[in-house]
Each structure stands twice: as structure tokens, then as C-alpha cells.
Amino acid sequence: MTTVAAYAVPAPKAPLERTTIERRPVGEFDVLIDIKFAGICHSDIHQAREGWGEAMFPMVPGHEIAGVVTEVGPGVTKYAVGDRVGVGCMVDSCRECDNCKTGQEQYCTGGGMVGTYNALDKNGEPTYGGYARAIVVDENYVVRIPDGLSLDVAAPLLCAGITTYSPLKHWNAGPGKKVAVLGMGGLGHMAVKIAHALGAEVTVLSQSLRKKDDGLKLGADHYYATSDPKTFEELAGSFDLILSTVSAPLDFGAFLSLLKTDGALVNVGAPEEPISLNLFSVINxxxxxxxxxxxxxxETQEMLDFCAAHGFGAEIELIAAEEINEAYERVLNSDVRYRFVIDTATI
Incomplete structure (x- = not known):
């Protein structure tokens, strides 16, 4: 076992504090990663505060991990010491169900994927995430960070990047398609960049026009305020795809009215509260x-290669570990442009 420094949530809703955790020995197919940077995702806050239900404590959040391999197991073939790598939201899955076999491990039906934190591994031990100096991960759940991406701006791609890239590709965002991104935050700003790079006509739908200049610089063609009722009149029936990145309850009927026939409203933000829906909003x-x-x-590797090829990572604010609790409050107040990233050397 290796003892490493980390920041943990000791109990639900408690502030994070510096501590130490144990990492398992490097197994035959494992890699030991010296974590350089870890992104702060809104999911970390939901889970640390049990917004999505009962969680496991102490909790070390963090599933946007970028670092360098420092040790490999004897059976490892994909990575070598010195490689620049990343770890996202999962560190294992059953590997045998149809979804795992077709590269959709995130939808594992053989017991579910093993989360990078707030989960139990196959030995029944709790997983601890990336707010730490090092992590041990099976090579099959590690991805390579291309040389064209610096590690700090690459870290958020391991969640925010793939969370938006996957649905944009699945719903065929590209030339000739009108795509709306709902929310201009950590996920939304990546959705704008990726949809633009895919060739779609991109519109941002945000509560206000406060971030309009940023949205246009990142690749949006249009920017509208959802607080203005005229937006819903002007844009009715406009979009092939709306990607909702917000984690607050919405008037889904209003946003569904902005879709064309056969359009899709896809949610990647997960509100803590149930939603209500008039089914005529989808029947019509x-x-x-x-x-x-x-x-x-x-697909995560494909996304990283795509971002590198197009010359972009996330827009970040780099912080020291002692600023994590303040960063959580700022995320809740939408006061970040656009992803906090922890310099783990400060842990």
C-alpha cells in the first residue's frame, strides 16, 4: 500500500480537509499515476453534499485527472513510465456485458461501472478520486493525453469534454445541423467548442447575456437569454438538437418547443429534484x-484526440488545494470561467 496526501470530505456537507489515504499496490495490469491536475466538477459537489442520494464517507472527490505514469505492473502493455495520461469517471466495469464489449463501459449492465470515487471496487474497498497526489488504475481505464494538450487544460476533458462530446456525436451534430447549448458553464463551454469544431451552427441559451462575448469567442454563432420570453417566440421550432448542461429544474415544455420535428433535447446535467412533463411536449x-x-x-480517447487536433482544451481557473472549499461555493454561484482545476502539487 502507498500512503498519499489528499483532500477529503469527512462527512456529508462538511468542508473538505487535508488528509492521507492508502492506494493499493500496483497490480499486474495497473499503472501508478502521479496526479498533476484535477478538475472540479459540479458532480463532486452533488455527491459530497449527498444531493444525489446517500454517499460514502470519507470521500475524496475528483474524476477529471491528468498526470504522468510513474510505475507499471508487469502485464501492462499500453503505457510506460513517463507517459501523459488521464482518468475520468470510471476505473472499472464488468468487461463482459454487451455494453462493455462494445465500448460503452459507462452503461455496464454487469453490476455497473465502478466510479472513480464514491464507489466500491471489486474487492469491496472504497474508491478515492483525484483530489490526491497519486492514484492506481487498471490500464484499461486509463487514456493517453496527446502531446498537443497541456495537462491542466486537459484534465476537465475527462468529464466535461466526454460528457458533451458523446451526445453531440451520437445525435449527429455537424454541418447542416442547428445545435443549441443550454447553459454556459463547465459543461456548456466545452459543448460550444466541440459542436463548433464538428461543424454545427451553434446557439447558446443562457439565463442572461452576461457571458455572451465569451460564448461567441468560443465558437457560438448566436447567443440568447432564456430570461427573455421573446427568445422562446423567436426560436420556436429552430433546433435539431438541444444539449442541456444545467443541473437545475427546467420548464422542459418550453425548451422542447424550440425543437424541430424529430429534434432531441438531451440532458447531461442532472438536477437533484424530479421533473414534471406534459407528454404532449414530445408527442407533438x-x-x-x-x-x-x-x-x-x-470514445474518451477519441475525444481527447479530437480536441488536440482542433487545438483546444478547457477554459480553466487554476487553484491551490486550500481554495477547494471556496471554489465549491463559487461553482454553486456560477462564478467560474469555466472550470476550476486543482494544482495537486499544493495538496
């Missing part, structure tokens, strides 16, 4: 209300 014009969760390992 054969619309789809759907969801999507991260992506498989192969």
Missing part, C-alpha cells in the same frame, strides 16, 4: 427527451 412533432452519461474509454 415526434420529439425526443433523452439523456447521456459520459462515454466509453475508446
Amino acid at each position: 412533432n415526434r420529439k425526443t427527451l433523452a439523456g447521456s452519461m459520459i462515454g466509453g474509454i475508446a
Whole structure:
């Protein structure tokens, strides 16, 4: 076992504090990663505060991990010491169900994927995430970070990047398609960049026009305020795809009205509260209300290569570990442009 420094949530809703955790010995197919940077995802806050239900404590959050391999097991073939790598939202799955075999490990039906934190591994031990100095992960759940991406801006791609890339690809965002991104935050800003790079016509739908200049710089063609009722009149029936990145309850009927016939409203943000829906909102014009969760390992690698090829990572604010609790409050107040990233050397 290896003892490493980390930041943990000792109990539900408690502030994070510095501590130490034990990492398992490097097994035959494992890699030991010296974590350089870890992104702060809104999911970390939901789970640390039990917004999505009962969780396991102490909790070390973090599933946007970028670092360097420092040790490999004797059976490892994919990575070598010195490689630049990343770890996202999962560190294992059953590997035998149809979804795992087709590269959709995130939808594992053989017991579910093993989360990078707030989960139990196959030995029944709790997993601890990336707010730490090092992590041990099976090579099959590690991805390579291309040389064209610096590790700090690459870290958020391991969740925010793949969470938006996967549905944009699945619902065929590209030339000739009108795509709306609902929310201009950690997920939304990546959705704008990726949809633009895929060739779609991109519109941002945000509560206000406060971030309009940023949205246009990142690749949006249009920017509208959802607080203005005229937006829903002007844009009725406009979009092939709306990607909702917000984690607050919405008037889904209003946003479904913005879709064309056969359009889809896809949710990647997960509100803590149940939603209500008049089914005529989807029955009329054969619309789809759907969801999507991260992506498989192969698709995550594809996303990283795509971002590197197009020359972009996330827009980040780099912080020291002692600023994590403040960063959580700022995320809740939408006061970040657009992803906090922890310099783990400060842990």
C-alpha cells in the first residue's frame, strides 16, 4: 500500500480537509499515476453534499485527472513510465456485458461501472478520486493525453469534454445541423467548442447575456437569454438538437418547443429534484427527451484526440488545494470561467 496526501470530505456537507489515504499496490495490469491536475466538477459537489442520494464517507472527490505514469505492473502493455495520461469517471466495469464489449463501459449492465470515487471496487474497498497526489488504475481505464494538450487544460476533458462530446456525436451534430447549448458553464463551454469544431451552427441559451462575448469567442454563432420570453417566440421550432448542461429544474415544455420535428433535447446535467412533463411536449412533432452519461474509454480517447487536433482544451481557473472549499461555493454561484482545476502539487 502507498500512503498519499489528499483532500477529503469527512462527512456529508462538511468542508473538505487535508488528509492521507492508502492506494493499493500496483497490480499486474495497473499503472501508478502521479496526479498533476484535477478538475472540479459540479458532480463532486452533488455527491459530497449527498444531493444525489446517500454517499460514502470519507470521500475524496475528483474524476477529471491528468498526470504522468510513474510505475507499471508487469502485464501492462499500453503505457510506460513517463507517459501523459488521464482518468475520468470510471476505473472499472464488468468487461463482459454487451455494453462493455462494445465500448460503452459507462452503461455496464454487469453490476455497473465502478466510479472513480464514491464507489466500491471489486474487492469491496472504497474508491478515492483525484483530489490526491497519486492514484492506481487498471490500464484499461486509463487514456493517453496527446502531446498537443497541456495537462491542466486537459484534465476537465475527462468529464466535461466526454460528457458533451458523446451526445453531440451520437445525435449527429455537424454541418447542416442547428445545435443549441443550454447553459454556459463547465459543461456548456466545452459543448460550444466541440459542436463548433464538428461543424454545427451553434446557439447558446443562457439565463442572461452576461457571458455572451465569451460564448461567441468560443465558437457560438448566436447567443440568447432564456430570461427573455421573446427568445422562446423567436426560436420556436429552430433546433435539431438541444444539449442541456444545467443541473437545475427546467420548464422542459418550453425548451422542447424550440425543437424541430424529430429534434432531441438531451440532458447531461442532472438536477437533484424530479421533473414534471406534459407528454404532449414530445408527442407533438415526434420529439425526443433523452439523456447521456459520459462515454466509453475508446470514445474518451477519441475525444481527447479530437480536441488536440482542433487545438483546444478547457477554459480553466487554476487553484491551490486550500481554495477547494471556496471554489465549491463559487461553482454553486456560477462564478467560474469555466472550470476550476486543482494544482495537486499544493495538496
